[in-house]
Amino acid sequence: MTARWQHYAQNHPHAADAALIAVLWVLSGPVALYSSDSYAEGLGWWSALPLAVVASFVLLWRRPRPRTVLVVTAVCASAAGGVGYLLTPMLLAPVIAALYELAVQIPRRTAYGWCLAMTAMIVLSAVIGNRNGHPWPLAIINPILCLLLPVALGTAAQTRRAYVEAVKARAEYAERSREEEARHRVAEERVRIARELHDVVAHHLALANAQAGTATFLAHTSPHKVAPMVAQLASTTSSALRELKATVGLLRQPDDSDSPTEPAPGLHELPALVDAFTAAGLGVEVVVDGEPQQLSPGVDLTAYRIVQEALTNVTKHAPKSTTQVRLVYGRDRLTVTITNEPSAREPAPASPGDGFGLIGMRERAHSAGGRFVAGRRPDGGFTVTTELPILH
Structure with missing residues (x-):
């Protein structure tokens, strides 16, 4: 279910935000009904509904402006606490969501600084507005625990995200390194093959060309010397073929039984x-x-x-x-x-x-x-x- 929701949220971010706002408003709005006997004298239970609407609606901008959204939701929660509402986890739900988003985006130490500042403001408002005798653990400790938890979860999510990105980066770097190493080895092998073939073929062809030219010259000046020169030319071409075969054989697979075993010159x-x-x-x-x-x-x-x-x-x-x-x-x-x-x-x-x-x-x-x-x-x-x- 979580994986399906994450996939849906990635593909439809606006619809996911609208659903989140609706859920948070439903969670924070009924608090006014539940604690209707805890608001200050002269205010009805409906006084918490506008605060819940503002705190929930402003979450649309939690990603581009997480600090501003956190301040707005914290002010709404402080206002609710100041008029006497008990700050339950449901009433603090918009602040919890804003704190989590901020902790995901900024460094851990900065996130805890913002958390302490907003928590101090909200707890102070709860102390001032606690005129109906709510138990102090509920009025003070409850907001502190509720606001520290999203920061811890957000920093943990940020750490995990950084770890996953680092693993992916290392994997991509390793893949690139393997590809570059493979290309480098192929290039080295091509150079080695080209060098071996050049050394064998160029030498014998140049020598054969010189012998052929000498034979042509001797055909006009000393015909009786042409036959030995032509024999040397044949020997040169035979040597070229033999060395070329040996070189090609060395470049083949080592388990090839047809590879020549002649010693290197x-x-x-x-x-x-x-x-x-x-x-x-x-x-x-x-x-x-x-x-x-x-x-x-x-x-x-x-x-x-x-x-x-x-x-x-x-x-x-x-x-x-x-x-x-x-x-x-x-x-x-x-x-x-x-x-x-x-x-x-x-x-x-x-x-x-x-x-x-x-x-x-x-x-x-x-x-x-x-x-x-x-x-x-x-x-x-x-x-x-x-x-x-x-x-x-």
Whole structure:
């Protein structure tokens, strides 16, 4: 019944207010009849009816102006008590409703302050108007208890409402956090997939393009060298397909039995990588400083991919230049530097997809806990440097 009434009151607030006013007037009006022997001499029982009407009707504005409504209802109750009416709970019903609404809307301490002030006024009027010898517990203690109760209930309702709103806010925040975390994970996964595919596909396609160009050139100058170059081109495309299959397999579900189990590439495959670029016409020199150390799989893969991407960029933008790959093993750091000399011809124009290689190298270095720097040299060449941690 209470739930149905709350639902009806929310959907029909004006009708609910009218019903409340009617009920309160019925409760407070008959008091004049019940206590008709308690009013002051010279006044009839009807003298309480206008007060009950005003106190009940003013409750229409209890939500927008709770303080004003409380004062009006308290004044009406004080007037009734001053002329000798016994302040019963029914006569105080409008004041009780106004106090409850005020306690729901304002802070607890302020609500009790208003309650004490209105209670003092009403009790004082009851003392002054008690000329018919009403028992003092009924004349004084009864109004005090009746007016403290709605404040306690109102502050409790306010506390419960604040608690429910806080729970809802926390639930909404948790839901938003889960959605944001899910979007963040999806974005990270997309970046990881894009980086892996770029490293595999871009390298082999650039190398195949260079080998195809070299084969075309040799077809006019040294036809007997075309066959070996075409064989290398076939080997490059086969490697591209094999690595692409392995990469896609790693991105599939871990319980997929068809996923490849080939080991990830690392610096141990650097000689084969250099040979492939050298065969495509790029001059590559590898310099190792310090004693090579065992690297973690993530750092090993990161170093290899950065060298691979840097050499791929040289092939695309400065194909005839000389490139040096320097590996410096420190106590706790591996420094990889790829430097190419200025190209003898104009650099190839940038295409819409250019720039993702540098972004991918930087992301790889940062994800491995390292640093990455890339930029043009004053003489026109280009340098890529990354520092990666060595875990002992």
